[in-house]
Amino acid sequence: MFNPSRLTLARRRRKFSKKALAEALDLDQKTVSRYESGDCLPPPESIRKLAEVTEFPESFFSGADLDEPTAEAASFRSMSSMSARERDAALASGAFAFMLSDWVHERFSLPVSEIIDVKEGSSPEAAARLVREHWLLGEHPIPNVLQMLEAKGVRVFSLAKNSLSVDAFALWRNEIPYVFLNMHKTPERSRFDASHELGHLVLHRHGGTRGGRAVEDEANQFASAFLMPEADVRAHLSNVYSLDQLIEKKARWRVSAAALNYRVHRLRTLEAESDTFGQDTNGAIKSCRPSGIAHIRACPSGRQHRLSIE
C-alpha cells in the first residue's frame, strides 16, 4: 500500500520542491500535492517513475511511517546560513539513520548512553570537567573523539554529500543520543564539531527549542574545555610567546591553532590576566593556515569509514 509520508520524505531527502518533482515526473504540482496528502494514490507507472527520479526502490514507497527528527529537537548550528531545503534534507537523512540504528539495535547489543545529566545552569567548563571525570579521562588529550562517543553510547552518523552545508547536529531520541557530522572537514574541525555536539547533548538536553548564539557559545566552550583540559593546557602551555609555539603545541590536543589560541586566551581571561596575544593572533592564524593532522581512516573495529546515510 502506497504511503504518502514516504513520498514526502524521499522528496525532501533529495532536495526536490514539489514543483521540481512534478516537473521531473511530468505531472502538475497539484497532482504531486494530492499524492503527498493522500487524497489520491499514484498509479503504478507514476510510482515507477518516482522511484527512478528519487533513486529509491519502488518498495520504499509502501512501507510504514518512518520516525523523522524534527528541527525543534535538533541542534542546528548554522541555521542562518542554511536554507530550509538543506535543513529538511539533513533531517530526512536522520529518518534513515534512525531506521538503520533501530535495525542494528534489535540485533546487536550496543553501548548504553553514558552521557550524564548535568544540573541546569551548569557552566560549560564545569560540565566538561564532570563528563571527563565520569568517563575517567583524567586531564589527558583524547586520541579519537568519535570512537569515544560511540563507546559511550552515542550513535554517530556522517551527513550525506547533499547535506554538507550543514556542519553537524545532535539530538536525543528515546533516551539515545545521536550525532550527525559533516566528515568533509579537517580532522581537527571534525573533532571539535563532535565535541560541540556532545556539549549540546549534555548542556541542552532539556532545553527544548532554545537556540541562538548563547547556546552555540556554550557548546563551543564545552568543546574547548573537553578537548583541552585546563590543567593539561596550563602544564604544557602556560604562556604563548609566538604563533610558531602555538602551531607546535596544537598537535598535543589535535585541535586547530585557532581553537588552542581561543582556549589559552579564555583561560587567561578566566584568570583575569592581561592577555593581548590571544586576540592579536587570530588574524595571523587565519592568514597562515597552519598544517594539520591527518584523517584517521582505520579504527580498532576494522571499519574504514563511518556510516553515511545516502
Ligand SMILES: [Zn+2]
Ligand atoms: Zn551547535
